[in-house]
Amino acid sequence: MSLKPTDSELEILHYLWKEGPGTVRQVHEYLAATKEAGYTTTLKLMQIMHEKGLLQRSEEGRSHIYTAGVSEEETQQTLLDRFVETTFRGSAARLVMQALGNHKASQEELDEIRKLLNDIENNR
Amino acid sequence: MSLKPTDSELEILHYLWKEGPGTVRQVHEYLAATKEAGYTTTLKLMQIMHEKGLLQRSEEGRSHIYTAGVSEEETQQTLLDRFVETTFRGSAARLVMQALGNHKASQEELDEIRKLLNDIENNR
DNA sequence: TTACATCTACGAAAATCTTCGTAACAAACG
DNA sequence: CGTTTGTTACGAAGATTTTCGTAGATGTAA
Numbered sequence: 663m664s665l666k667p668t669d670s671e672l673e674i675l676h677y678l679w680k681e682g683p684g685t686v687r688q689v690h691e692y693l694a695a696t697k698e699a700g701y702t703t704t705l706k707l708m709q710i711m712h713e714k715g716l717l718q719r720s721e722e723g724r725s726h727i728y729t730a731g732v733s734e735e736e737t738q739q740t741l742l743d744r745f746v747e748t749t750f751r752g753s754a755a756r757l758v759m760q761a762l763g764n765h766k767a768s769q770e771e772l773d774e775i776r777k778l779l780n781d782i783e784n785n786r
Numbered sequence: 787m788s789l790k791p792t793d794s795e796l797e798i799l800h801y802l803w804k805e806g807p808g809t810v811r812q813v814h815e816y817l818a819a820t821k822e823a824g825y826t827t828t829l830k831l832m833q834i835m836h837e838k839g840l841l842q843r844s845e846e847g848r849s850h851i852y853t854a855g856v857s858e859e860e861t862q863q864t865l866l867d868r869f870v871e872t873t874f875r876g877s878a879a880r881l882v883m884q885a886l887g888n889h890k891a892s893q894e895e896l897d898e899i900r901k902l903l904n905d906i907e908n909n910r
Numbered sequence: 911t912t913a914c915a916t917c918t919a920c921g922a923a924a925a926t927c928t929t930c931g932t933a934a935c936a937a938a939c940g
Numbered sequence: 941c942g943t944t945t946g947t948t949a950c951g952a953a954g955a956t957t958t959t960c961g962t963a964g965a966t967g968t969a970a
Contacts, residue, residue, distance in 0.1 A: 672872055686918090699959085700960055700961090701916095702918095702919095702960055702961075703960065705917085705919090706919090706958085706959075706960080707957095707959095723967090724965080724966060726917090738873055738874065742873070742884055743888075745865075745873075746885070748793050748796055749862055749865050749869075750862065751800065755892070755896075755899065757866070758886060758899055760866055761881055761882050761885075762878070762899070762903070768879070772903050772907060774879070774883060775882055775886065775903060776903055778887065779900055782896065783893070792928090794928070809947095810948090823928095823929085826929080826930060826931075827930065829948070829949090830929075830949090831927095831928080833948085833949080847947095848936060848937070848947055849947055850947090912969100913969085913970080914969080914970095915967085916966085916968100917965080917967095918965080919962105919963085919964085919965100920961105920964105921962090922959100922960090923961095924960095926955100927955080928953100928954080928956095929955095930953085931951095931952090931953100932949105932952105933948105933950085933951105935947080935948085936947080937944105937945085938944085938946095939942105939945090940941100
């Protein structure tokens, strides 16, 4: 799966990943809460995403119910790989360090990361 | 500085960050090593980057010497912030964990990350 | 029934990014 | 001197993404 959602498409996927299946109307109202956008703009985007396979849909009366056609993890991994490549020249560690150095993480998250480090070392 | 270089622009910046100031010819040959591209394509890109402030340039005889107009760290940080926002809903920790899950780091890098974790905990 | 609201489909404009052909100019070469 | 080579400038075509207007269909209310 090397589909690469655009930023606009990602916003739509985020809604569906978080809230589950929904209509164009629901997605549109979610988007409209944070940005200007016409209803048909959202509709068209979702139609195109459906053509690309990013969304699946089923008929429900006279409207459609859309579902994410790609998983959140898989998509994030694809985008992450690409991002590491283009922005950090392939060095995931540099990305991690820059991210840690400039963002706040909770104690639980830090513990989680440390545990991951241990797992990685033990499993090779 | 909220300039957002495109992927093509990043490739040019990478050359200049790594090799220092250079001509269109030098950048073009660097790019041509890994992808198809006409000389005037590279030229045009660099002219536009100059207009945007991404590159600075000085006359040198009949050609121009270009220099990166933005720092590597600053640019990576800007792109990282944006990427965390759009792809990981603002959770840097999730990005870090997903990046680590990919097992792409060496032992030295893992040690470095662990040290960073310690520093973060000690400094709050 | 008629008018209105809501939905899909679709074409096309707008915006952005990428690519390249052509012109103009100057240096180097024969 | 004239020709070739290497450079910038510039316009425009292509590609992709985003936006939206309009038409057609169907349900809903008066």
